[in-house]
Amino acid sequence: MTWTIIGHEEAYRIGIDVGGTNTDAALLDSQLNTIHTVKVHTTRDVNEGIVESIRRLLSESSVNPASIRYAMLGTTHCTNAIVERKHLGKVGLIRLGAPATTSIPPQADWDDTLKDAVGTHAYIVNGGYEYDGRTIVDLDEAEVMECFARMKGEVDAIAVCGVFSPVNTTQEKRVEQLAKQVLGENMPVTLSHEIGSIGLLERENASILNGALLKVIAGVVEGFEQALQGFGIHAGVYICQNDGTLMRSEYALAYPILTIACGPTNSIRGAAHLSGLSNALVVDIGGTTTDIGVLAQGFPRQSSAAVEIGGVRTNFRMPDILSIGIGGGTIVRADKDLVTVGPDSVGYELLRRGRIFGGDTLTATDVAVKLGRYTWEGGMTEELDETICRKADEVITRAIEDAIDRMKTSADDVDVVLVGGGSILVAERLEGVARIVRPDHYDAANAIGAALGEVSGETERIYSLDEMTYDEAKDAAKNHAIEQAVLAGADRSTVQIVLAEDIPIAYLPGNALLVKVKAAGRL
Incomplete structure (x- = not known):
C-alpha cells in the first residue's frame, strides 16, 4: 500500500459510530475537513464491524496510520447491555438516607430480570443532607462497614447514593474510603453526585446502572484500542458522551452510563458541523427510526424530563430526542x-x-x-x-x-x-x-459528529443565597463545570460556558437557587 505523504504538522482523527444496522467511520484532518467516510454492516460481534470500518477507511483514503492522533468511538454497547440484561456486573448499593428515605426501597420500580442481573445487595443506612448541605443524620461508619462485610465476594462494584449529595459530597466520599478499606483498593465505587442531579431515586438508579456497566465498557475500550494498534494507529482514545461531547477512555472506564444514547447526539453534532448551522432541528433518518433533535448553540438540547433506560428512570444528562x-x-x-x-x-x-x-x-x-x-x-x-x-x-x-x-x-x-x-x-x-x-x-453525520472532539463538563447544584450572592453562586457553578471539562480531557485555555441557567426553588427555605452550567472545550 502507498501512504499519503503529509507534513509533520498534519494530525488526522477517526470517528466511528456503531449503530444497530450500520457502523459508520469518518476520517477528518486537523482543520476538521472530512477526508473520507465508509459504511459497513454492524456485525453480531460489534468489534468485527469496527475493525472492518478502520481497514476500509485506511485502504480507501491511503492515509498513513502513524499520522492519526485521535480516535473517537460512539457505541451502543452499554445501551444494549441494559436492554438485553446481558454482561452486567453485580452491584452493591449503599443509600445514605435513613431514617428519612426508608418508605421507598432501592430498585422499587425495577423489574425482576434487571434486579436479578444486577444483584440484591442494597442497603439504606443513616446519613444524608439538607438542601443547603447541613447534616440530617451523621454517618454511622460501623453500620456501613457491616454492609460491606455482607457484600464481600458477591459484588463487582459499589454504588453510593446520599440525600442531597450533589450539594455536600463529604459522606459519599467517606463511604468510598470505607469500601476500599473492607473490599480492597481495586473495588470500583460509583458516587452518585458525580453521575446525576438532585433527585434521589433517579440518581440512585443511574449510579447502580453505572456500576453494572463497568465490565462492559472495559471490554469496549480494550477492543477498540486493540483494533487501532492492529493497524499501527497510536492515537489518543476518546469515547462519545450522550451530550454530544467526548471523554478520555480512562474517564469513560469510570462513567460508562454517560455513553448511553450517544448515537443521536453524534448525528446532531455532525449535522451542525456539516451544515454550518448552530440553531436548527436535526432529522436523522436511519434504517429503522427517525430521530429528531434540537440544535441549540451548536449542541443538542438536553431533556428536562426523567429518562427511562431499559425500564428504569434516571436523571443524568440526556439529549431531548423524539424517535x-x-x-x-x-x-x-x-x-x-x-x-x-x-x-x-x-x-x-x-x-x-x-x-x-x-x-x-x-x-x-x-x-x-x-x-x-x-x-x-x-x-x-x-x-x-x-x-x-x-x-x-x-x-x-x-x-x-x-x-x-x-x-x-x-x-x-x-x-x-x-x-x-x-x-x-x-x-x-x-x-x-x-x-x-x-x-x-x-x-x-454520526461518525463525523463522533470525531469532532469537544469535551464537556457539567454541574447542577443548589445554592443558598442567604450565604452567598447570586453572582458568587453562578461563578462557583461555572468554575466547577470548567474543572469537570478539564478532568474529562479538555484544553483549559479553550473551555467556554455553553449553557447556564438558574431556577429559584420556592418550596425550599433560605432563598434557594438551582444552578445548571455546562462548559465545553477542545481536546
Missing part, C-alpha cells in the same frame, strides 16, 4: 385503499428483502426510488404501484411533519438539517419548515 418508526427499511402495507407505514422495519436485510433489490417486501426506500427521490441503478421500479407509493409517501411526510412540530418551541417555521442514509425519504418541502439543508457527507 418515530420511520426509516429506510420501514415496511409499507396496502390493504385495498388503506396504506400503512411501519412501525416495523426489515433493518439490515433491506438489500435482500426490498422490492427494488429483488425482494418481496415493499419498503420506504422502494417508495423514495419510485417517486424519483433517489436513483438506484438496476432498481426494479416498474412493477411498483405508483398510487400505493404516493399514499405511503403522504403517510411518511405527515409523520415527519408532526414529529418536527412536536419538537418546535414556537409556531415559526424552522430550519431542518437532514442527515442519515434514510433522508432520501423526505420530500423537498415540509409544512412548518423554512428550509431543508442536506449537507455533503449527510449519510455519515
Whole structure:
C-alpha cells in the first residue's frame, strides 16, 4: 500500500459510530475537513464491524496510520447491555438516607430480570443532607462497614447514593474510603453526585446502572484500542458522551452510563458541523427510526424530563430526542385503499428483502426510488404501484411533519438539517419548515459528529443565597463545570460556558437557587 505523504504538522482523527444496522467511520484532518467516510454492516460481534470500518477507511483514503492522533468511538454497547440484561456486573448499593428515605426501597420500580442481573445487595443506612448541605443524620461508619462485610465476594462494584449529595459530597466520599478499606483498593465505587442531579431515586438508579456497566465498557475500550494498534494507529482514545461531547477512555472506564444514547447526539453534532448551522432541528433518518433533535448553540438540547433506560428512570444528562418508526427499511402495507407505514422495519436485510433489490417486501426506500427521490441503478421500479407509493409517501411526510412540530418551541417555521442514509425519504418541502439543508457527507453525520472532539463538563447544584450572592453562586457553578471539562480531557485555555441557567426553588427555605452550567472545550 502507498501512504499519503503529509507534513509533520498534519494530525488526522477517526470517528466511528456503531449503530444497530450500520457502523459508520469518518476520517477528518486537523482543520476538521472530512477526508473520507465508509459504511459497513454492524456485525453480531460489534468489534468485527469496527475493525472492518478502520481497514476500509485506511485502504480507501491511503492515509498513513502513524499520522492519526485521535480516535473517537460512539457505541451502543452499554445501551444494549441494559436492554438485553446481558454482561452486567453485580452491584452493591449503599443509600445514605435513613431514617428519612426508608418508605421507598432501592430498585422499587425495577423489574425482576434487571434486579436479578444486577444483584440484591442494597442497603439504606443513616446519613444524608439538607438542601443547603447541613447534616440530617451523621454517618454511622460501623453500620456501613457491616454492609460491606455482607457484600464481600458477591459484588463487582459499589454504588453510593446520599440525600442531597450533589450539594455536600463529604459522606459519599467517606463511604468510598470505607469500601476500599473492607473490599480492597481495586473495588470500583460509583458516587452518585458525580453521575446525576438532585433527585434521589433517579440518581440512585443511574449510579447502580453505572456500576453494572463497568465490565462492559472495559471490554469496549480494550477492543477498540486493540483494533487501532492492529493497524499501527497510536492515537489518543476518546469515547462519545450522550451530550454530544467526548471523554478520555480512562474517564469513560469510570462513567460508562454517560455513553448511553450517544448515537443521536453524534448525528446532531455532525449535522451542525456539516451544515454550518448552530440553531436548527436535526432529522436523522436511519434504517429503522427517525430521530429528531434540537440544535441549540451548536449542541443538542438536553431533556428536562426523567429518562427511562431499559425500564428504569434516571436523571443524568440526556439529549431531548423524539424517535418515530420511520426509516429506510420501514415496511409499507396496502390493504385495498388503506396504506400503512411501519412501525416495523426489515433493518439490515433491506438489500435482500426490498422490492427494488429483488425482494418481496415493499419498503420506504422502494417508495423514495419510485417517486424519483433517489436513483438506484438496476432498481426494479416498474412493477411498483405508483398510487400505493404516493399514499405511503403522504403517510411518511405527515409523520415527519408532526414529529418536527412536536419538537418546535414556537409556531415559526424552522430550519431542518437532514442527515442519515434514510433522508432520501423526505420530500423537498415540509409544512412548518423554512428550509431543508442536506449537507455533503449527510449519510455519515454520526461518525463525523463522533470525531469532532469537544469535551464537556457539567454541574447542577443548589445554592443558598442567604450565604452567598447570586453572582458568587453562578461563578462557583461555572468554575466547577470548567474543572469537570478539564478532568474529562479538555484544553483549559479553550473551555467556554455553553449553557447556564438558574431556577429559584420556592418550596425550599433560605432563598434557594438551582444552578445548571455546562462548559465545553477542545481536546
